Amino acid sequence: MHIGIVGVSAEGAALCYRTICVEGAQYLGPWAHPEVSTHTSSFAEYQQLSEREDWPAMAALMLNSANKLASIGASFLICPANTPHLAFPWLEPSSPLPWLHIVDVVAEEAARRGFHRIGILGTRFVMDSELYPERLEARGLEAQRPTSAQRATINRFIYDELVRGICSPAATDFHQQVIAHLKEEGCDAVVLGCTEIPLIISDENSVLPTLDSTRLLARAALRKAAGQP
């Protein structure tokens, strides 16, 4: 199978793409992976549509990428960015191909690992939305948002630094503090629900086990393409 990646923020898309290719070897042998194609429209367009919370227009932009990927032979699609998943209700009915939904993949993993209460990190659009709570609750899990002040600061680090490829100690420190707070609030895991957060946070430097949305999506796509359960 041929994996189509609708790229939005390049850092997260690059991490997802190279995870698919490098980990492909585990299923398919040295240096092997399924064919992967990505199409990426300018992130500026996505950023402006997020600011306006114009999800139907974002769905149209994603559909443009989806149609290109379908025309070049992709078998299914993934979008290694969490915020654009808010556009899925407008996107899926007209999509030429099926998708793996990043939040379903993460929520499934959270359930499989037996976590109960999951902290949500991501852009303010993701953290303010029902994207994660809805899909976690459907599996009997609870979701916990950071405080409103924490959400504003996380959002600023994502847009001012992470999506620009800047990984500062201040950003790492702040995310660590928020995760410690989520732990105090009773969370037993945290979703890295922005595909750039794994650039600064991992199980090594987080006080809670992490659910890395970028790599989990890459691995789910790889298993699907390689015909693995």
Place this chain on the structure above:
Amino acid sequence: MHIGIVAGSAEGAALCYRTIAHEGANRLGPYAHPPVTLDSIPLSQYQECIDRDDWQGVGELMLQSARTLAKAGADFLICPDNTMHQGLPLIESRSPLPWLHIAAVVAEEARARGFHRIGLLGTKWLVTSDVYPEQLTARGLGYLRPADEEREDINHFIMNELVNGIFSPEAIACHQHVIARMKNDGCDAVVLGCTEIPLIMNDDNSPLPTLDSTRLLARAAVERAVSR
């Protein structure tokens, strides 16, 4: 213009792709970049051809990606993989789109910065080939290939670590050692002529100024995409 990336090794292609996104913002404003499509045929397929020295086969795989990218609407192509450029001349006349040649971009930068004698780093296939010598010589620049043992050591780190996303202190030390030797032998710059080498080497840890083939190609592609 829409940039098409014919990917070889994914680590280098990913670095090139994200560099395009960030460089785009420098030219087009916050978060903006030209549209980019990337097609990545498994490296294992390229490697089978390379292992039997079948550069025509490498070229045919590149052509397959080139056609895919043309269909997706790309205006021109780049290949962020130096080794594969040995296949490019064999298929370029049949390509649906024009290419920016990685070694031409790097050699042009070497000339612009006034270097004279350039050390070559890359896979064993690249450093024994004429991909760089041809482009450097055409601009009146000298070059130096790694010695046999250096070539095998570097190739080992590239194929067993870097393309697999592994970055070890031993790999850095090996590259530093070879670059220091090239400096002693009169080189005034070194080409990071494998798109993964910039993941471990840069101007801060190299004994010679570096010519980073991955990022130079990304910048040249953005320049071309925004200036037409």
